Amino acid sequence: MNPSRDQILGSIRRSFRRGPLAPEALAACETRLVTHRRNLIPERARTLPPRGQVELFVTMAEAVNATVTRVKDARDVPAAIAEYLARFNLPQRLVRAPDPVLDELPWSGRPLLETRRGVAEDSDLVGVTACFAAIAETGTLMLHSGAAGPTRNNFLPDTHIAVVRGDQVVAAYEDGWDRLRAARGGADGGVAMPRTVNFITGPSRTADIEQKIELGAHGPRRLHIVLVEDGEAS
Amino acid sequence: MKVTSQAFKANARHALGDPNLQKAMTNLRSGFVERRAHAVSQLPEWEALRDEAVAIKKHTLAQLDFYLEEFERRVVANGGKVHWCRDAAEANAAVLAICRGLGARTVTKGKSMIGEEMGVNDYLEANGVTPVETDLGEYIIQIRHEPPSHIIAPAIHLVKEQIAQSFRETHRDLDPARQLKDSRQMCDEARAVLRPRFLAADVGITGANFLVAETGSSIIVTNEGNGDLTQTLPKAHVVLASLEKVVPTLEDAATILRLLARSATGQEFSTYTTVSTGPRRPDDPDGPGEYHVVLLDNGRSALLGGEFEDMLRCIRCAACLNHCPVYQAIGGQSYGWVYPGPMGSVLTPSLIGVDQAGDLPNASTFCGRCEEVCPMKIPLPRMMRHWREREFQRHLPPRAYRLGLAAWAFFARRPALYRVAADWAARMLGYVGRARGRFRALPLAAGWTRTRDLPAPEGRSFMSLWAARQSASRSAQ
Numbered sequence: 268m269n270p271s272r273d274q275i276l277g278s279i280r281r282s283f284r285r286g287p288l289a290p291e292a293l294a295a296c297e298t299r300l301v302t303h304r305r306n307l308i309p310e311r312a313r314t315l316p317p318r319g320q321v322e323l324f325v326t327m328a329e330a331v332n333a334t335v336t337r338v339k340d341a342r343d344v345p346a347a348i349a350e351y352l353a354r355f356n357l358p359q360r361l362v363r364a365p366d367p368v369l370d371e372l373p374w375s376g377r378p379l380l381e382t383r384r385g386v387a388e389d390s391d392l393v394g395v396t397a398c399f400a401a402i403a404e405t406g407t408l409m410l411h412s413g414a415a416g417p418t419r420n421n422f423l424p425d426t427h428i429a430v431v432r433g434d435q436v437v438a439a440y441e442d443g444w445d446r447l448r449a450a451r452g453g454a455d456g457g458v459a460m461p462r463t464v465n466f467i468t469g470p471s472r473t474a475d476i477e478q479k480i481e482l483g484a485h486g487p488r489r490l491h492i493v494l495v496e497d498g499e500a501s
Numbered sequence: 502m503k504v505t506s507q508a509f510k511a512n513a514r515h516a517l518g519d520p521n522l523q524k525a526m527t528n529l530r531s532g533f534v535e536r537r538a539h540a541v542s543q544l545p546e547w548e549a550l551r552d553e554a555v556a557i558k559k560h561t562l563a564q565l566d567f568y569l570e571e572f573e574r575r576v577v578a579n580g581g582k583v584h585w586c587r588d589a590a591e592a593n594a595a596v597l598a599i600c601r602g603l604g605a606r607t608v609t610k611g612k613s614m615i616g617e618e619m620g621v622n623d624y625l626e627a628n629g630v631t632p633v634e635t636d637l638g639e640y641i642i643q644i645r646h647e648p649p650s651h652i653i654a655p656a657i658h659l660v661k662e663q664i665a666q667s668f669r670e671t672h673r674d675l676d677p678a679r680q681l682k683d684s685r686q687m688c689d690e691a692r693a694v695l696r697p698r699f700l701a702a703d704v705g706i707t708g709a710n711f712l713v714a715e716t717g718s719s720i721i722v723t724n725e726g727n728g729d730l731t732q733t734l735p736k737a738h739v740v741l742a743s744l745e746k747v748v749p750t751l752e753d754a755a756t757i758l759r760l761l762a763r764s765a766t767g768q769e770f771s772t773y774t775t776v777s778t779g780p781r782r783p784d785d786p787d788g789p790g791e792y793h794v795v796l797l798d799n800g801r802s803a804l805l806g807g808e809f810e811d812m813l814r815c816i817r818c819a820a821c822l823n824h825c826p827v828y829q830a831i832g833g834q835s836y837g838w839v840y841p842g843p844m845g846s847v848l849t850p851s852l853i854g855v856d857q858a859g860d861l862p863n864a865s866t867f868c869g870r871c872e873e874v875c876p877m878k879i880p881l882p883r884m885m886r887h888w889r890e891r892e893f894q895r896h897l898p899p900r901a902y903r904l905g906l907a908a909w910a911f912f913a914r915r916p917a918l919y920r921v922a923a924d925w926a927a928r929m930l931g932y933v934g935r936a937r938g939r940f941r942a943l944p945l946a947a948g949w950t951r952t953r954d955l956p957a958p959e960g961r962s963f964m965s966l967w968a969a970r971q972s973a974s975r976s977a978q
């Protein structure tokens with residue numbers, strides 16, 4: 268037995284002058300845990316059509332210092348990345364997450380762009396990842412760990428480039444959770460959570476020295492989003 | 502952490518005379534206060550979201566035992582472990598045991614107020630494990646051997662010249678002739694110095710903004726990305742969290758997250774919101790092999806069901822600090838323990854005892870700003886008043902103060918006499934102070950006049966002026 272555990276639970280119950288929850292309260296709490304009831308979701312993104320959500324996502328992401336380029340077709344992604352790297356004088360060398368979505372892109376069409384598939388190392392200056400969803404409300408990317416998504420790749424490289432399909436944009440965080448539940452539903456109606464879900468809103472920053480905002484504290488200094496518009500819900 | 506709350510008055514006097522601190526504190530207003538006001542103005546649903554967040558926390562606290570057990574069940578199902586700890590000593594022992602189990606030499610740390618409460622850094626260091634703070638502000642105060650002065654911006658009391666000097670004294674292997682003039686250069690230097698520490702650490706310790714019962718997850722919110730490197734790279738991720746961090750579902754966390762960043766830094770959303778559930782899965786290419794939640798009570802369970810229960814809704818956003826005129830004037834270190842400002846004035850006596858921290862609830866002008874801006878609608882002024890009453894009942898205030906209040910009570914119960922006495926006192930003070938218009942010192946009022954002048958009254962009490970005006974207007978009709 269664990270005496271601290273029992274004492275803490277006992278102390279909580281003593282404070283409320285009760286024992287463990289009565290059956291009725293217990294049932295209400297158990298229901299709450301499995302029904303995923305939504306609380307109020309701000310109007311801002313909820314009422315927009317899909318097209319409007321994509322536009323809001325771009326506006327909000329740019330407002331927090333992310334940059335965005337749009338391409339019409341997934342096949343244009345490597346060229347857009349090469350151009351972005353050239354524009355900011357960054358090396359034409361990158362590590363890309365071992366994600367089938369990225370594997371399908373025509374990297375060989377850009378022979379000057381050196382790509383490595385795998386887990387990011389400290390020496391990797393540019394990392395490319397896909398994403399699971401994108402949240403319009405605040406311009407937020409939602410990524411999760413797994414065989415196709417090493418978490419280090421989101422944080423170690425100086426420059427993080429994320430490929431987002433238009434139909435991955437959802438209104439609110441709650442929509443992101445619903446998609447995750449749909450993709451990874453567990454036996455009990457819950458979700459088989461990945462080890463990590465990363466919500467990323469703009470590049471790394473700090474204001475710890477005299478409240479002055481500096482980008483690139485420990486994570487990426489730059490966050491670039493390549494938005495593939497052909498994947499947009501109409 | 503060492504407590505100096507008993508010396509609050511002396512600490513505050515010292516802070517008021519510290520020119521660096523006074524200069525640094527002016528950044529609060531342009532930073533946090535204005536950015537928060539802007540962010541709140543962008544969200545029409547703000548008030549409704551506050552009400553929902555309060556309801557979520559009230560519900561959770563009322564069934565805290567249930568939600569903690571559910572949380573634990575899911576952590577275990579995902580391959581992690583929960584360590585229930587009644588106090589700091591148990592929590593420190595749990596962390597050390599994890600480190601020893603992995604033969605850990607160094608641990609990286611994301612900012613954690615629970616870690617401060619435990620004094621985990623000193624404890625690990627004394628036991629041969631080196632802790633490295635990785636949040637920039639926390640790193641700065643660690644190398645300066647100082648306690649934090651703010652719950653989300655621990656180095657806010659410092660000016661950049663002080664930080665540059667600490668960097669020069671600590672990073673001795675770097676070129677002494679290098680430039681360290683602005684925050685950009687210092688930020689880059691810290692990044693370069695800390696990157697190898699992240700990669701070398703055996704254990705990563707973070708705090709938690711939320712624990713989610715539905716999934717057994719912990720959530721941290723950061724801007725720098727240090728918390729993510731801290732928990733991703735080492736062999737084990739240790740989460741330090743107190744009981745009241747738990748919420749039922751991911752939806753509930755999302756609602757409160759909408760309030761947190763806006764209240765804290767005025768951002769729409771923090772850069773990184775990270776939901777962690779258990780250790781690395783079999784097909785994960787990276788991530789820690791162990792996941793531990795050190796769950797700390799430290800007096801919280803006893804606050805439930807009582808007059809301070811509302812305090813357990815606090816999400817540590819620091820809005821009440823940022824908007825507090827007392828905090829703005831004296832900074833956070835004067836409060837003498839982990840939690841400063843209005844939330845600290847309520848929480849500190851609750852957690853370490855009113856005998857140690859009895860002065861803190863007096864550090865208030867009762868202007869009410871803290872409660873207005875608190876996203877969780879915590880009645881901070883009311884709770885400070887509770888502490889004042891309790892302290893008074895314990896006869897802790899000085900004799901002169903008690904006698905004065907007793908005299909006031911005598912007159913207050915006799916309104917006619919009160920009016921005569923007040924008018925007489927106002928005329929006397931007005932007469933004596935008429936030359937300079939203010940008093941630098943007054944017998945029995947040194948507590949006020951030591952740090953401020955007392956304006957001399959114009960000569961009559963409000964009640965007597967009012968009566969005179971009423972009768973004048975009546976006779977004019």
Ligand code: SF4
Pocket residue numbers: 764814815816817818819820821822844871874875876877878879881
């Ligand atoms: S008391 Fe309210 S305003 Fe202060 S830190 Fe806690 S939640 Fe924020």
